[in-house]
Amino acid sequence: MKNKIFNFLFTLFILSTFSFCSPSSAEYIKNRGRIHGTYYLVTYQQPQGEDLQNKIESRMREFEQSLSTFEPNSVISRINKNDASVLTDHYFETMYKMAQQVSEKTDGAFDITVAPLVNAWGFGFGNRSRKDTPDVEAMLQYTGYEKIRLENHRLIKDDSRIMLDASAIAKGYSSDIVAQLLEENGCKNYMVEIGGEVRCKGVNPKGEKWKIGINKPVDDATNTQSEIEAVVAISNVGLATSGNYRQFYYRGDKKYSHTIDPRTGYPVNHSLLSATVIAPTCMQADAYATAFMVLGKDKALEVCGSVPDMECFLIYADDKGNNQIVYTKGFEKYLLKIK
Secondary structure (H helix, E strand, C coil): CCCCCEEEEEEEEEEECCCCCCCCCCEEEEEEECCCCCEEEEEECCCCCCCCCHHHHHHHHHHHHHHHHCCCHHHHHHHHCCCCCCCHHHHHHHHHHHHHHHHHHHHCCCCHHHHEEEEECCCCCCCCCCCCCCCHHHHHHCCHHHHEECCCEEEECCCCCCCCCHHHHHHHHHHHHHHHHHCCCCCEEEEEEEEEEEEEECCCCCCCCCCEECCCCCCCCCCCCCCCCEEEEECCEEEEEEECCCCCCEEECCEEEEECCCCCCCCCCCCEEEEEEEEEEEEHHHHHHHHHHHHHHHHHHHHHHHCCCEEEEEEECCCCCCEEECHHHHHCCCCCECC
16 A cells, blocks of 8 residues: 655646636636645636635645644544544545445455555555564454444544554545635636646636646656656546556565555555556545555456446556556547557
């Protein structure tokens, strides 16, 4: 499971060309900055020309107080510390419902209780050493999405050692939250991108669908190399990409990726390099993109085909080590070009 809160991972290039040819009289406004340990870019057309950046950042900080494991007094942090007084809020409960749904659909390939394993492998919010192999079998005793439940705004754990990590769903959800704020303020044309996770509606400043680039999966722990594999045109959907090419480390000659299979407790090791998902919400796209990186190419395609209104684009390595692509039939309508 990937740690997503304090790493700017798998960022999609926003390729729309901004011009002064707005589809209506109001100019498009661009806000950018840092949040959730990464960067955000929000482009929108507000009918009265109001700059909403303060409202946007306030809403995102409010969101962090629910789901950020790096905020010591957030709802999720207090749950992890077994604070008996903490009550779950709307943000947490919405995330939990989607997380459990994806966990069930993917037979546990997505699991928010994976925090102890992610931390133990040196990718989470803990400060664990990457020198030693963790005691996976011991930790599997207190991980598993079926070992938690919500009752009367409280998270009930079967084992007090259970810890949660919502990082594989939170950035996508945060993009949805900002989109909701924009709509509350009259915006019908917008694009929200937080750490590469996108939610958009309407059209860009040229009156066209929003054009988004999907990165080639090139090993780059520095986050400085970016090449485009394909370009899509989207509107009224969420898009998220997950991959193993930005966060990893080597121990000897062996590469350890940040994507942990919650079912085995070990980093995944298969041919799938990146998964891009388009879904009705960015939260859904974010969670399934993570799950697909755990499932691998064939199972990811199978699961994606069984979920209504969801499509995926996968990049994998063939037997000779060359990158190949495959995507669901419904993804074709979004594709502008493939490099």
